[in-house]
Amino acid sequence: MNPLRVVVWGENVHEHTSAKVNAVYPRGMHHAIAEGLRDLLPSAAITTATLQEPEHGLTEERLAATDVLTWWGHVAHDQVKDAIVDRVQKRVLEGMGLIVxxxxxxxxxxxxxxxxxxxxxxxxxxxxxRLWVCNPGHPIARGIDRSFELPAEEMYGEPFGVPAPEEQVFISWFEGGEVFRSGCCWRRGNGRIFYFQPGHETYPTYHDRNVRRVIANAVEWARPQGTWVDAVVNAKVPVEPIRARKH
Amino acid sequence: MNPLRVVVWGENVHEHTSAKVNAVYPRGMHHAIAEGLRDLLPSAAITTATLQEPEHGLTEERLAATDVLTWWGHVAHDQVKDAIVDRVQKRVLEGMGLIVxxxxxxxxxxxxxxxxxxxxxxxxxxxxxRLWVCNPGHPIARGIDRSFELPAEEMYGEPFGVPAPEEQVFISWFEGGEVFRSGCCWRRGNGRIFYFQPGHETYPTYHDRNVRRVIANAVEWARPQGTWVDAVVNAKVPVEPIRARKH
Amino acid sequence: MNPLRVVVWGENVHEHTSAKVNAVYPRGMHHAIAEGLRDLLPSAAITTATLQEPEHGLTEERLAATDVLTWWGHVAHDQVKDAIVDRVQKRVLEGMGLIVxxxxxxxxxxxxxxxxxxxxxxxxxxxxxRLWVCNPGHPIARGIDRSFELPAEEMYGEPFGVPAPEEQVFISWFEGGEVFRSGCCWRRGNGRIFYFQPGHETYPTYHDRNVRRVIANAVEWARPQGTWVDAVVNAKVPVEPIRARKH
Amino acid sequence: MNPLRVVVWGENVHEHTSAKVNAVYPRGMHHAIAEGLRDLLPSAAITTATLQEPEHGLTEERLAATDVLTWWGHVAHDQVKDAIVDRVQKRVLEGMGLIVxxxxxxxxxxxxxxxxxxxxxxxxxxxxxRLWVCNPGHPIARGIDRSFELPAEEMYGEPFGVPAPEEQVFISWFEGGEVFRSGCCWRRGNGRIFYFQPGHETYPTYHDRNVRRVIANAVEWARPQGTWVDAVVNAKVPVEPIRARKH
Structure with a gap:
């Protein structure tokens, strides 16, 4: 297989507006995520892109050469241009993986x-x-123990308003009494999507060894699998097959 | 249970531009669909709405009083206003059924x-x-034999670019050599969605006894099931649960 | 719809060997479960059966007249005869609901x-x-709040070695740090299956208002849905359809 | 990754009792299947096993060293010993792939x-x-066109009495008017299972280029994915986590 081409996309706002966040991620959260991937996937080509770049760093050409895109955003979702969202959606349907x-x-x-x-x-x-593995045979759980802990995170609780995950890899327990489906897989078109819950900007989550392992596993899992590149097979098919029948 | 409130939505264009379609559906396709539902679900309240009405006949008030919406469109998808699409989506997430x-x-x-x-x-x-039942225990297949035939229909073939159906009720065989997942169920938010493939405008499909039975079954299946009416449970939860713990 | 015919099956051993269990369920756990169903489903016909009866109370005739079976067992799983297991499996595939x-x-x-x-x-x-509703539109969650608590229960933790649930209704949080997929739906053949985790014999769980509501909802959800009664459609089909084709 | 270790299991009865089958598969069907795998997966270790060998060729030691098992049987299902079935099931739950x-x-x-x-x-x-790809992004469809044909096969028709497939890769069209879910994926425990419909003993199906490609793709897809080797995580967990909490 060819080297995996990964783009780590970062909103890159908190790092410049909050001293607390800047202290945890001085080079930006996207750089911490990319660093973890470079460490664990040494043969992959890992680059970063941010909201502030032209076309948010996601030109047609670059996306066409991307196997998996990771996405972190929070306060500036609305600043992402719809045309870029259209473009990313099209690439996912064509087969690009997306880690949310x-x-x-x-x-x-x-x-x-x-x-x-x-x-x-x-x-x-x-x-x-505490993140529990509920699907120990899944490739995204490779190298992870029965569970792992983060000493401090933002609580996310159910109900999570998503379509039923096609595969459930992690479910989280929070000290305050909530649970959350924290590692979820879906397929859309030819592309694979993984949502992973930890990662609040004020905590050193993307420096955590287990979190980095999960994201690296997810990137490998989400790489394009098939040989098709059409996002959309939408075609009027000629009538000929009927006439070709022998009976 | 209260009487089921169903709105049959029709694009209502072909019937006025094509003599062939008008001959099959002189009062409009939506009236044929509504007629079938009135016949099979006598206790339900069945009304119609069309593209040409103000707000396409789908005001906030009316949607709030609708349990299940059926939708037929073809040449004028682009004329449906985005604000109405937003509104229908919100109601599906709240629990309204949608038959596509x-x-x-x-x-x-x-x-x-x-x-x-x-x-x-x-x-x-x-x-x-020929539509085959591949899920004979499903309520949408109630009263349908192992398969049923339509003498002439438009062929729809795979791959169908949708998320994997959560339940597959029908798969179709076409004379020309194709297959199609012709009866598919999904859940989105609190709402249930059923896609049913037959119904090209030039054929009398919505007069067919089996097709009418399937649509009536689907309408019953798609009625709201829960007690919740919030489309979105999106809330910051107070810290109190932690302090309430005994340990 | 006809009155729902429910059989509540109980292993009925702990109640006779443990004073603690007998104090909580003096008439047997199955009677407490049946009592809850009678209270919430007054039009249903609720009966009980136990391991100690001939054929464990599950004769061919009785199962043929049963819409939904609930099953509690613990120390005597091995005493259930394989022939009765075969019989119950066949009825589930025919369409009988099973609450485990x-x-x-x-x-x-x-x-x-x-x-x-x-x-x-x-x-x-x-x-x-604490049991969290993660699927608020589901009929089994009807009448249940965002979550409910049981003051003391046996912890069950992940990974739960089952096929991925087709619908996830509840996920539980335990004080000691574990999570569990505590309310899970599957379909097998024409039948519906619901697994519900609470119910250790030493706790008054089956007297709990919310637990009773969930079991009653599940019984209604699991009732047979279709018109088919064949567990197995296994048939050699004649060659005639080929010759009947016009082309 | 280590070389893939595949065992091709064959019932090996028809080949010795039917001149017609023997003419198509003179060395046995299992040898034709193994030959196809050797051709397409040159780095894998492909061996065969048959019903007639001691323990059906599936000793504990051999299964422990098997990544993926393919299984063809027809007239002698009942001759397979239950103890061997138990053993294969255990290995699938541990993570071994199974191609049926x-x-x-x-x-x-x-x-x-x-x-x-x-x-x-x-x-x-x-x-x-005619086998249609309905999931073009799936690795099992890699290298397969939109559809492929087999000039003659045994018809298998719906309803197929299996749990809803977790992924549907192929759906077949038969000349006589039936459809069938002919390529289906499930996960059980840590193992992956693929069912593939073509392969009646009197046709040269396992010599077909596309069929061989699908089976080779399926074998690669089904290889163990995780790091866990326990079939069953069934353990009483100590109470300690509660005491470890800081609050």
Whole structure:
């Protein structure tokens, strides 16, 4: 297989407006995520893109050369141009993988692909989160123990307003009494989508060893699988097959 | 249970521009569909709405009082206003059922709820279609034999660009050599969605006894099931649960 | 619809060997479950059956006249005769609903229908359990709030060794740090199956208002839906359809 | 990744009792299947096993060293010993892939893993079969065109008495008017299962280029994915986590 081409997309706003976030992610959250991928997938080509770049860094040419895109956004979902959302959706339907991180549950691209509210409940209270593997045979759980903990995360709670996940890899327990389907897989068109819940901007989550392992596994799982590249097989088919029948 | 409130929505264009269609459906396709429902669901309240009415006949008030909406469209998908699509989507997520008929696979509302291309292949060649029940315990197949035939229909072929159906009720065989997942169920938010493939405007499909039975069954299946009416449970939850713990 | 015919099956052993269990369920756990159903489904015909009766109370005639069977077992799974398991499986495939309760995750009939280990982790520590609704539009969640609590239950933890549930209604949070998919739906043949986790014999769980509501909802959801009664459509089909074709 | 270790299991009866079958598969059907895999997966270790060998060629040691098992059987399902079925089921739950071919829909191991009747309709009439890809992004469809044909196969028709497939890769059209879900994926425990319909013993199906490609793709797809090797995580968990909490 060819080297995997991954683009790590970051909203890149909190890092410049919050000293707290900047202290945790001085080079930006996208750089921390990319660093984790470079470490665990040394043969892959990992680059980054941000909201502030022209076309948000996601030109037609670049997306055409991308196997998997990871997406983190929070306060600036509305600033993502609809034309770019159209473009990313088209590439997912063609087969590009998409890894949706934490508050990107409310990104335009995730809502577009899900067709639902993508809503949830939340609370910022420095709570312990424990992520349980409920599908130990899944490639995204490779190398992960029965569960792992994050000492402090933002709580996300059910009901999560998404279509029923096609595969459930993780379910999270929060200290305050909530649960959340924190690792979910879907297929849309030829593309694979993974949502992964941890990653609030004020916590060092993307420096965590297990979180990095899960994202790297997800990137590998989401790589294009088939030989088709048409996003849409929409064609008027000629009548000839009828006449070709022998009977 | 209260009487079921059903709105049959029709694009209502072909009937006025094609003598052939008008001959088959002189009062409009939506009236034929509504007639079938009135016959089979005598206790339900069945009304119609069309593209040409103000707000396409789908005001906030009317949708709030609708349990199940059926949708047929073909040449005028683009004329449906986005604000009405938003409104219908919101009601589906709240729990309203949606029955999507034939060429409405390309309607704005279906594409919105699926998140995919909704594309397929097609051919108009007066072909025999045979619909097979592949889920005989499903309520939508109630009263239907192992299969039923339509003497002439438009062929729709795979691949059908939709998320994997959550339940597959019918798969169709076409004389020319194609197959199609012709009866598919999904859940989105609190609402149930059924796509049913037959119904090209030039054929008397909506006068067919079995087709009418399937649509009536689907309407009953799609009625709201729960007690919740919020489309979106999106709320910041207070920190109190942590403090309430005994340990 | 005809009155719903429900059989509540109980292993009926702990009640006679443990003073603690007998104090909570003096007439047997099956009577407490049946009492809850009679209260909430007054038009249904609710009867009980136990391991100790001839044919475990599940004769061919009785099963043929049963719409939904609920099953609680724990220490005597092995005493259930294989011939009776065959018989119950056949009826589920024909369309009878099956509600599997708590430790019946290891019953012969559940393992037979799932095809997997049905294993899990557990702990008896009088822990608080909070059951979250993750599918608020589902009929089994009707009348249930966003979550409900049981002050003490046996912990059941992931991974739960079952096929991916077709619909996930509840996920549980346990005080000790575990999560569990505690309300799960599957379809097998024409029948519907619901697994519901609470119900350890030493706790008054089957006297709980919310637990009773969930079981009653599940019984209604699991009633036979279709018109078919063949468990198995296994037939050699004649060659005639080929010759009947016009082309 | 290590070389893939595949065992091709054959019932190996028809080849010795029918001159017609022997003419098509002089070395046995299992050898034709293995030959196709050796050709397309040159780095894999492909071996064969048959009903007639001690323990049907499936000792504990051999299964422990098998990544994917393919299974063809027809007239001698009942001769497969239950102890060997138990052993294969355990290995699938541990993570071994299983490819179930044609009439093996009625094998003990497939019925065990599905929990259903696995019934269908059939007809031997030398009919043309056309297999349509309905999931073009799936790795099992890699290298396959929009559809492919077999000039003559046994018809298998719906309803197919299996749990709803978790992924549907192929749906077949038969000349006589039937359809069939001919390429279906399930996950059970840590293992992946693929059922593939073509392969009646009197036709040269396992010499077909496309059929061989699908089976090779399926074998690669079904290889173990995770790091877990426990078939069953069934454990009493100590109470300690509660005491470890800080609050």
């Amino acid at each position: 991180l934490h508050s990107a549950h409310f990104s335009k691209i995730f809502k577009r692909l899900m067709g639902t509210s993508c809503s949830l409940t939340w609370r910022e209270a420095d709570e312990r989160e | 008929l034939h060429s409405a696979h390309f309607s704005k509302i279906f594409k919105r709820l699926m998140g995919t291309s909704c594309s397929l292949t097609w051919r108009e060649a007066d072909e025999r279609e | 309760l708590h430790s019946a995750h290891f019953s012969k009939i559940f393992k037979r229908l799932m095809g997997t280990s049905c294993s899990l982790t557990w702990r008896e520590a009088d822990e608080r359990e | 071919l044609h009439s093996a829909h009625f094998s003990k191991i497939f019925k065990r893993l599905m929990g259903t009747s696995c019934s269908l309709t059939w007809r031997e009439a030398d009919e043309r079969e």
